[in-house]
Amino acid sequence: MSDNHPQPALSGRRLRLAGGIFAAVAVTIAVVGIYMRIDHANDLEKAVESQHVTVKVVSPQFGPSTQELILPGNVRADLDAPIYARVSGYLKTWETDIGARVKKGQLLGEIETPELDQQIMRARADVASAQSNWEIADVTAKRWQNLVASDSVSRQESDEKTADAKSKRDILNAAKANLDSLLASQSFQRIVAPFDGVVTERNTDIGKLINPGSNNGQALFRVVDNRRLRIYTEVPQSFAYLIKQKMPVKIYFPELPGQPFTASVLSTANAIRESSRTTTVELLMDNKNGKVFSGSYAEVHFDLPSSAQIYRLPVSALLFRKDGLEVATVGPDNRVVLKSITLARDLGRVVEVSSGIESSDRVIDSPNDSIVQGDIVRIQGADAQAGDHKKEAAP
Structure with a gap:
């Protein structure tokens, strides 16, 4: 027979084609597997991150150079004589x-x-x-x-x-x-x-029986000289050392709103009362116009220098634990670090802290009561900032 067919060449081409297809399929499978593993790792990382508590942090702020101490005061006349x-x-x-x-x-x-x-x-x-x-x-x-x-x-x-x-x-x-x-x-x-x-x-009238001495009832008359007034207030132990003689003080009276009066420190008891941990401070105020009555309630405003180590925090950052007051801070590894603090003053929504924290601390605001040392947390807004940095770094 004279017919020649190129069967061997055709078989080789088929083999090469099959091999190419097999290789392409293998590469595709490998690439898909790699992407699946990457996606799985990302999903796992996201799942782990989703278990971390997101927290809001605040920085301790220095208080003002001066601090206002407001205390109640009792007003008495400079001279006050019950007459028996x-x-x-x-x-x-x-x-x-x-x-x-x-x-x-x-x-x-x-x-x-x-x-x-x-x-x-x-x-x-x-x-x-x-x-x-x-x-x-x-x-x-x-x-x-x-x-x-x-x-x-x-x-x-x-x-x-x-x-x-x-x-x-x-x-x-x-x-x-x-x-x-x-x-x-x-x-x-x-x-x-x-x-x-x-x-x-x-406290008497015509015909009333009078007995001598001050141990037998009310005084017959009381005479006061209120041209000058003495105001007494109790200063807490933590501020007692800041009170100096002749220090100017602002006095306010509820019945005279917007009318501050000026007084000065006349003397202090120079001792702390054990029952209240306060010291008695006596102020002297001029009252020649007679606007203020003896026996009145006064609001005493001291303008005192602040300590350089006083920081202010929102009261919502405090943790009340059995060992005392604490705050939760975020360390460099995003782990919780609990710190014991000493409270100087409670100003309502804000508290002053005298020790236990630094200005560089990242204090968690409104922490969960169950938060403990070493917990891993996420700082609110940190992920968005990280994403923005990645976009800026991308070509």
Whole structure:
């Protein structure tokens, strides 16, 4: 037969074609497998990241160079005298009522003292009797001394008469002293103002029984001099060392809004009261116009220097744990680091922290109560920022 067919060449081409197809399929499978593994790894990474809590962080802020300390205060008059009776009796008259301005020594009221008057009459009689007894004893003693000179009587008898005269003189002096005491008490029938001021209380009326002393009830009158006022406030221990004498202070009164008054520190107790851990501070304020009444409530504003180590944080960043106050911070590896802090002041929405944190700390705001040391967290907005950086770096 003369027919020649190129069968072997055709078979070779088929083999090469099949091999190429096989190789292409293999490469395709490999590429698909690689992409699947990459996608799986990405999905796994996203799944792990999705389990991390997203948190918002804040940075500790330095407080202002000065800090305002606001405290309640009690206002008292510079001079304040409750006036009690020194003698017993009945109120005869009262000359001034509440609100009256009085001068030193001005009559406020008068007490009728019938018992004291009788005692004075009796004392006057005792003085007169003692005076007579002493005079006769003195004359007798002198006569007996003359008789001794003429040896008419013994010296012993003369000495007895002289001693009797001295005894009568002592009785006279005692009677006079008793009368003087009663007369001094009688002077207290007149109740007078101890200084220039205002009558703020009258707790008696005509005919009322009066007992002496301050342990038997209310004062009859009260007189105050409120041209200057003393304001007392209790400063916490943490601020006590900042209070200095003559320091200016602003005073506000609720009944006089928008009208600050200026006072100055007069003195401090220089001691901390154990029951409250505060020290008493006394302020002095001018009140010549009489706008402010004694007994008022005051709001005392101290302008004090701030500590350089005071930081401010939102109160929502605090963690209240059994070991005390803590904050959760984010470390460089995005792990939670718990830090114990010392609170200086609570300002409402913001607190001042005196120790435990630094200005570079990333403090978690509103942390979950279950957050613990070492937890991995994601910072809110960090992923978006990272994506933006990748886009900028892409060609």
